[in-house]
Structures are given as structure tokens and as C-alpha cells.
Amino acid sequence: MFLEKDFKKLLKNPLFLGVDASRTHAILAESGCRVASFADGETILAPEADTHTAGILLLGSAVVTTPDPTRKTLLRYLGAGEPFGIANLFSNAPYVSRIRAHGNCRVFLLSEDAIRRLLEEDHAFLYQYLGFLSGRIRYLNRKIGYLTAGSAERRLALYLCSLGKDTVRLKESISALSELLDVGRASLYRAFDKLTEDGFIQKDGRSITLLDADAMLAAYQ
Numbered sequence: 001m002f003l004e005k006d007f008k009k010l011l012k013n014p015l016f017l018g019v020d021a022s023r024t025h026a027i028l029a030e031s032g033c034r035v036a037s038f039a040d041g042e043t044i045l046a047p048e049a050d051t052h053t054a055g056i057l058l059l060g061s062a063v064v065t066t067p068d069p070t071r072k073t074l075l076r077y078l079g080a081g082e083p084f085g086i087a088n089l090f091s092n093a094p095y096v097s098r099i100r101a102h103g104n105c106r107v108f109l110l111s112e113d114a115i116r117r118l119l120e121e122d123h124a125f126l127y128q129y130l131g132f133l134s135g136r137i138r139y140l141n142r143k144i145g146y147l148t149a150g151s152a153e154r155r156l157a158l159y160l161c162s163l164g165k166d167t168v169r170l171k172e173s174i175s176a177l178s179e180l181l182d183v184g185r186a187s188l189y190r191a192f193d194k195l196t197e198d199g200f201i202q203k204d205g206r207s208i209t210l211l212d213a214d215a216m217l218a219a220y221q
Contacts, residue, residue, distance in 0.1 A: 002033065151220060152188060
């Protein structure tokens with residue numbers, strides 16, 4: 001079950017903008033949707049799950065890794081407001097990744113039946129859902145781009161530009177980012193130094209200012 005305050009927070013999420021609030025509340029309640037809290041490191045979704053569930057982080061953050069528990073390669077971080085598990089709905093295949101709490105977090109868990117009914121009964125949700133899926137495809141295309149980009153400098157430049165801001169704050173540690181970009185830690189440190197020396201970024205701890213993103217991409221081919 002879920003509290004009214006959690007439902008109101010859910011309605012502010014881009015996926016639910018413009019939906020019929022009363023009908024959505026009824027669908028979620030009737031379809032077994034609920035809010036759950038998770039402690040740091042606790043699994044939220046995993047390939048061995050026996051039901052298909054999507055979710056939206058209401059509070060806190062989570063980490064997405066490859067499914068193998070013996071070698072957890074970082075895929076990305078999730079922040080408050082971000083949906084997850086959408087790609088595995090309406091499929092008999094297991095989840096393609098493992099999602100764990102990164103610190104304490106609170107999650108609105110959405111059943112497959114609820115998503116199906118919302119898609120069928122509310123056009124606003126349908127269009128927001130399609131927009132979200134389009135965004136995920138663009139994200140995956142960008143990720144393929146920087147994983148196959150060649151040099152460590154090129155991969156790092158593409159990654160920083162993919163964040164879409166002039167000033168960014170890295171969520172990942174150097175070790176996690178080196179896994180994400182598939183480059184060694186030493187190579188990643190050298191790439192940061194190179195981008196800084198060439199005048200394309202300013203780095204202050206995890207805060208990075210992109211001084212000329214277009215020129216940076218053009219410089220590393």
C-alpha cells in the first residue's frame with residue numbers, strides 16, 4: 001500500500017504529468033502497487049525476481065550493475081525521481097541488471113498490471129511513457145558511443161558531454177567511472193589531466209566545468 005503523500009510525490013514525476021489523478025490512484029491501489037524502504041546495499045530488483053515490477057525512486061539513490069553478483073560492473077546511478085525496471089515489463093525474460101540501494105532510499109513499486117492499465121486507459125501516461133522509452137534509447141546510443149570511442153580522452157569527453165550541463169558533479173568514484181568507461185584508472189587520471197591541460201575542463205574534486213564542449217569533442221577523435 002502507499003500513503004497519500006507518496007502518491008502526490010509520484011504525480012509530480014514526468015511519467016505521470018497530466019494523468020487523471022483519481023483514476024490513477026484507483027488503478028495503483030487495485031493493482032497491488034506499494035511503497036517500500038531499502039537500506040544501503042539492499043537489493044531492490046534482481047534477475048531472480050519472480051514477478052515483473054518497475055519502480056520510481058521517491059527518496060535517495062540507487063546503483064545499477066550487471067546481474068552477475070560475483071562481478072558487479074557499474075552501469076549507472078539512479079537519483080530521486082528516476083524510473084527503473086521499465087525495459088523488462090511485458091517480457092518473460094529476467095531483469096537484465098541488478099539494482100541496489102545506494103544509501104537509504106524509498107521506492108514506489110509499480111506492478112506490470114498497473115502499467116498496462118495506465119497505458120490502456122490514460123493517453124497522457126501513454127505519451128509520457130513513450131517519451132521516456134525514447135529517452136532511454138538515446139541514452140543507450142550515447143553509452144555505446146563512448147564505450148566504442150577509442151582513446152580514454154575521447155570516452156571521457158563524450159561521457160562528460162552526455163551529462164548535458166556546463167557544470168557537472170560526478171556521482172561515481174574514479175574506480176566506478178573507470179568501469180563505466182571500460183578504461184584503467186591510470187588512463188582515466190591521465191585523461192582528466194589531458195582535458196584540463198588542453199583547456200577544455202576545470203576540475204575541482206568531483207565538480208567539473210565544461211569550458212568548450214564542442215571544441216573538446218572535435219579535439220579527440
